[in-house]
Structures are given as C-alpha cells and as structure tokens.
Amino acid sequence: MPLTDPTIIPVELGDRRYPIVIGSGTAVEAGDASGGTLGEHLLGSLGDVSHAVMVYDAAVKDSAAASVQKTLQARVGRVDALEVASGETSKSIDNLGRLWNRLIEVNADRRSVIVAVGGGVVGDLAGFVAATYTRGLRFVQVPTTLLAMVDSSVGGKTGINLPGGKNMVGSFWQPHLVWIDTDFMATLPDREYLSGLAEVIKYGVIEDAEFFAYLEDNMQAIVARDPQSVRHAIACSCQSKARVVADDERETSGRRAILNYGHTFAHAIEATAGYGTMLHGEAVAIGMQMAARLAVALGKCEADLINRQTRLLDNAQLPLVWPQANPEAMIPVMARDKKVAHGKLRFVLPDRIGHVELVGDVPVDQVRFAIDACQ
Ligand SMILES: NC(=O)c1ccc[n+]([C@@H]2O[C@H](COP(=O)([O-])OP(=O)(O)OC[C@H]3O[C@@H](n4cnc5c(N)ncnc54)[C@H](O)[C@@H]3O)[C@@H](O)[C@H]2O)c1
Ligand SMILES: O=C(O)C(=O)C[C@@H](O)[C@H](O)[C@H](O)COP(=O)(O)O
Numbered sequence: 001m002p003l004t005d006p007t008i009i010p011v012e013l014g015d016r017r018y019p020i021v022i023g024s025g026t027a028v029e030a031g032d033a034s035g036g037t038l039g040e041h042l043l044g045s046l047g048d049v050s051h052a053v054m055v056y057d058a059a060v061k062d063s064a065a066a067s068v069q070k071t072l073q074a075r076v077g078r079v080d081a082l083e084v085a086s087g088e089t090s091k092s093i094d095n096l097g098r099l100w101n102r103l104i105e106v107n108a109d110r111r112s113v114i115v116a117v118g119g120g121v122v123g124d125l126a127g128f129v130a131a132t133y134t135r136g137l138r139f140v141q142v143p144t145t146l147l148a149m150v151d152s153s154v155g156g157k158t159g160i161n162l163p164g165g166k167n168m169v170g171s172f173w174q175p176h177l178v179w180i181d182t183d184f185m186a187t188l189p190d191r192e193y194l195s196g197l198a199e200v201i202k203y204g205v206i207e208d209a210e211f212f213a214y215l216e217d218n219m220q221a222i223v224a225r226d227p228q229s230v231r232h233a234i235a236c237s238c239q240s241k242a243r244v245v246a247d248d249e250r251e252t253s254g255r256r257a258i259l260n261y262g263h264t265f266a267h268a269i270e271a272t273a274g275y276g277t278m279l280h281g282e283a284v285a286i287g288m289q290m291a292a293r294l295a296v297a298l299g300k301c302e303a304d305l306i307n308r309q310t311r312l313l314d315n316a317q318l319p320l321v322w323p324q325a326n327p328e329a330m331i332p333v334m335a336r337d338k339k340v341a342h343g344k345l346r347f348v349l350p351d352r353i354g355h356v357e358l359v360g361d362v363p364v365d366q367v368r369f370a371i372d373a374c375q
C-alpha cells in the first residue's frame with residue numbers, strides 16, 4: 001500500500017534540523033502518494049548529491065536494501081551497495097577500515113551520501129563511516145529493525161565497539177533524514193522485534209508516564225504487531241528521543257544521559273557475555289531491572305516501580321534476569337561507561353514512572369546487590 005499518511009517528526013537542531021518520516025509502503029515509488037516517497041524526501045533533504053553509497057545488512061539484501069537501491073538509482077543515479085555481515089560483531093575496527101577502503105574504491109567524495117539500511121549495527125557503523133570519511137559525508141538512516149526505528153536511527157550517536165567496551169569509539173553525526181517504513185520489519189524475527197520493545201519501554205520510564213500507561217494497556221497488541229499500535233509506539237518513541245536530543249545533542253548538560261537508563265549495566269552484560277550473545281534490547285531490559293533495584297535500594301523510589309516495570313517487560317516477553325551475571329566481571333567494564341565523571345560511576349535512576357535522575361556516589365556494594373538481585 002502506498003504511503004498516504006506519514007507521520008513526520010522533526011528533530012529540532014537548528015540548521016541541522018531533520019525529519020523522521022514514519023510510514024508504510026514507501027518502497028513503492030508512487031508519484032501520487034500525498035506524503036511523498038523516499039525518493040522525494042531524499043531530494044528535499046540532501047541538496048546536491050550525485051552518488052549514493054548504500055551500506056546494508058546482509059539480512060535485508062533482497063528486501064529493504066533492494067527497494068532502497070531502486071529508489072536511489074532512480075533519484076540519485078550513481079549507486080554503490082556495500083554489504084555488512086549481520087550481527088553485533090560487525091561494529092568493529094576491521095569493518096570500519098574495510099568500509100573506508102571501499103569508499104576509496106568506489107570514488108566517494110563530498111557529493112556522496114551514505115545511506116544505512118539495516119538495524120542499529122549498520123546504522124552505527126555506517127554513521128561513523130559517514131562522520132569520518134573525508135571528514136564528513138551526508139547521511140541517511142533507513143532502519144529495518146524495531147530497535148533502530150525507535151532509537152538508534154535518531155539522534156546521531158554513531159560508532160563501533162572495542163573488545164573492552166561498547167561504542168567506545170564514535171562521534172555525534174546527525175543524519176539528514178530518518179526514513180522509517182514499518183513494512184521493512186515484515187521479515188524481522190520475533191526475538192529481534194521484542195528486543196526493540198525494551199527501548200520503547202525505556203521512554204515510558206524515563207520521561208513519558210502517559211506512554212508507559214499506554215504500553216501497559218496495549219502491550220499484547222504491540223507484541224502481536226498490530227499495525228496501528230506499532231505505529232503509535234514508534235511515533236511516541238521517536239518524539240521522546242527527538243525531544244531529549246534537541247535539548248542536549250551531545251550529552252553535555254546531562255539531559256541526554258537519561259536515554260542511557262539501564263545501559264550502564266546493559267553494556268557490561270553485552271561485553272562480558274560476548275558481543276551478540278545477548279541482544280542489545282535484552283541486555284537493556286535486564287539493565288533496567290538492575291537500575292530499578294538499585295534505585296529502590298538507595299531509597300530513590302517506591303518498590304511499586306519495579307513491579308510495574310517487571311510486569312511490562314514480562315508482557316513484552318523480555319528477559320528479566322541474567323543467571324550468568326557476575327558483578328566482579330561487570331563492574332570493571334562499567335568503569336569505562338561514558339557517564340563516568342572524575343573516575344566515579346554515575347547511574348540513571350528512576351524516582352517515579354516518567355522521571356529519572358543522574359545519580360553519582362553510589363556505593364559499590366549496592367551495585368553488586370542490584371546485579372545479584374537479577375541473577
Ligand atoms: N546510536 C544509538 O543511539 C543506538 C541506540 C540504541 C542501540 N544502538 C546500537 O544498535 C545495535 C542494536 O541494533 P539492532 O537491535 O537493530 O541490531 P542489529 O542491527 O544487529 O539487527 C538485529 C538483527 O536483525 C537482522 N535484521 C535487521 N533488519 C532485518 C529485517 N528487516 N528482517 C530480517 N532481519 C533483519 C540483522 O541482520 C541482525 O541479525 C547495538 O549495537 C546498539 O549498541 C545504538
Ligand atoms: O541516544 C542515546 O543517547 C542513547 O543513550 C541511546 C541508547 O539506547 C543507545 O544504546 C546508545 O548507543 C548508548 O550510547 P552510549 O553513549 O552509552 O554508548
């Protein structure tokens with residue numbers, strides 16, 4: 001079905017403002033679609049580009065990537081398609097070097113645009129390539145996972161992992177356009193889809209109590225991928241992220257740090273489990289449980305918050321515990337968290353549903369307790 005009713009959410013960053021366009025059926029280059037096609041939005045957002053480099057996840061080669069490539073060919077003309085192997089381990093130094101060299105081979109220059117088609121892995125990797133090649137190329141995000149649609153494609157955090165820590169090398173590099181076609185999720189496996197719901201629930205806890213209540217009432221429909229409910233959940237998530245990013249683009253005031261709720265634990269879970277063993281959203285679900293336990297232990301919030309969060313994560317079929325959690329392995333990794341200030345860990349902790357704070361000076365025993373409580 002052609003896109004006739006896109007939701008357009010602006011990310012207000014002054015002269016780097018860009019739209020998040022949410023619709024379905026955009027693969028069709030329908031000239032009469034009132035909301036416009038990817039091709040039309042591309043031209044509107046990019047200015048004078050004469051070459052597109054589509055960096056895509058191998059899993060979407062014959063689906064999303066094939067249709068985006070067709071659009072790029074029709075609208076931009078010269079297109080090169082660079083494949084990235086599926087999975088978290090692709091966010092690596094090796095892949096970064098390989099893509100930089102491929103850009104030389106395909107004669108990319110400052111009139112080239114990088115178009116990422118895939119989940120957060122491809123988006124983060126291709127975004128960092130765009131940020132760094134010839135000191136910066138224009139960039140478009142076409143997310144194909146729920147997690148990428150609600151979180152990673154928006155806000156300009158790009159980068160790769162190091163063995164010792166998630167996203168340790170990267171940059172803030174905003175896209176010119178985020179193009180969300182919910183049809184691209186048709187082939188997404190359930191486990192990956194559910195993983196994205198952890199970041200959706202995150203927005204409810206950190207800054208939107210009304211959205212949290214909506215999720216409580218509608219999680220069954222969202223899990224069943226009811227189109228209207230999914231669209232609403234994506235739009236509310238993108239609005240939430242756009243608000244926070246517009247307030248604090250580079251995480252300097254502390255406001256953007258709220259998007260990191262659960263992530264101090266989650267990144268340590270991912271790194272100590274081995275990248276790709278635990279999906280990012282799964283680790284975030286467990287990390288949010290650990291953070292909520294920590295908040296209650298520190299007297300920052302009522303235990304009922306844990307009950308509501310647990311119920312919602314459970315209804316989203318997300319994991320709540322990680323039996324292999326080992327505080328002695330996780331705490332040194334957590335010490336490399338990007339929120340560390342003057343050598344001290346800081347945690348994003350809820351005081352009620354819809355509100356969190358950045359908290360420092362947390363006794364390490366309490367951190368151990370929170371990890372142990374989710375084993
Ligand atoms: N930059 C940010 O702000 C930000 C925010 C959140 C997460 N992240 C990062 O995003 C990554 C996780 O993203 P993700 O969950 O999208 O993982 P992902 O990119 O690894 O994609 C998940 C899996 O789904 C497959 N896939 C993707 N689209 C598909 C489709 N339409 N049909 C079938 N299979 C498909 C991929 O091949 C992969 O196996 C992590 O590296 C995380 O750190 C970044
Ligand atoms: O956009 C942000 O800011 C976030 O923190 C969103 C997170 O969901 C995301 O996982 C992000 O990549 C984590 O960033 P990091 O700075 O902790 O590496």
Ligand SMILES: [Zn+2]
Nearest residue numbers: 199263280284
């Ligand atoms: Zn995340």
